[in-house]
Amino acid sequence: MYQTLFLLVGLIVVTSCSELNRTKDDLTQNAQVYAEDAFNTLEYAKSFNHQNSDIHERSVAQIVFPKAVKGSFIFGGNYAEGYLVENGQIIDQIRMIGGNIGPNIGGQSYSQITYIMDPGTLFEIQTGQKFSLKGTASYAKSGQSMTDIFGQISDGQSLITVIFNQSGYLAGISFEGTYISLKK
Structure with a gap:
């Protein structure tokens, strides 16, 4: 009896692990972006808001995440792959991984430029x-999902983050930690 139960539990665990790996691989594939996506995202951000164009001109470089994903139900996380762009040239590939806590529910994809x-x-x-902490408020406005960033804490306030192109729906307020590193 116990052997059968142990075998059944073992089979379920092995099957679950393979599903987790496949889900991880699917997420990684869906987060894949290309250099052209990064340049198109930069141009779009400059064209839809004059303030973004001014910030772009003052910045020494940009981290461009054409497609980021975020999900939350009290605890949540976000993930994106993108590029470090300096003087209009791609310098490195970048990965962003983050977590959040707060009364949030839902999921969304978005573009982000830091x-x-x-x-x-x-x-x-x-x-x-680079690690930064910030607060975000996500809500619906005129039928569109919006995200406002407040209380950004990073060394010397030397990063300015803009989020746009949101789809999906995420509502709530949260405290987030984001880790940005070179993709190896």
Whole structure:
């Protein structure tokens, strides 16, 4: 009896693990972006808002995530792959992984550009990683999903993040930690 139960539980665990790997592979494939996507995202951001164009001109480099995904139910996370762009050239591939906590529910995909405002921060990202903390509020406005960033805490406030192209629906308020590193 116990052997049969143990065998059944073992079979379920092995099957579940293979499904987790397949789900991880599917998510990674869906998050795949290309250089052209990054350049198109930068151009779109500059064209839809004059303030973004000004920030772009003042920045020393940009981290462009053409397609990021985020999901939450009290606890949640986000993931994106993108590019570090300096002087209109791709320098490195970048990965963003984050987690959040707060009264949030739903999921969305979006585009994100993080403008790097000083050479020191660019150097930190190129030689290691960058961690930032921020608060976000997600809500619906005129039938569209919106996200506002507030209380951003990063070394010297040298990063400016813009989120746009949102689809899906996420509502709530949360405290987020985001880890940006070079994709190896």
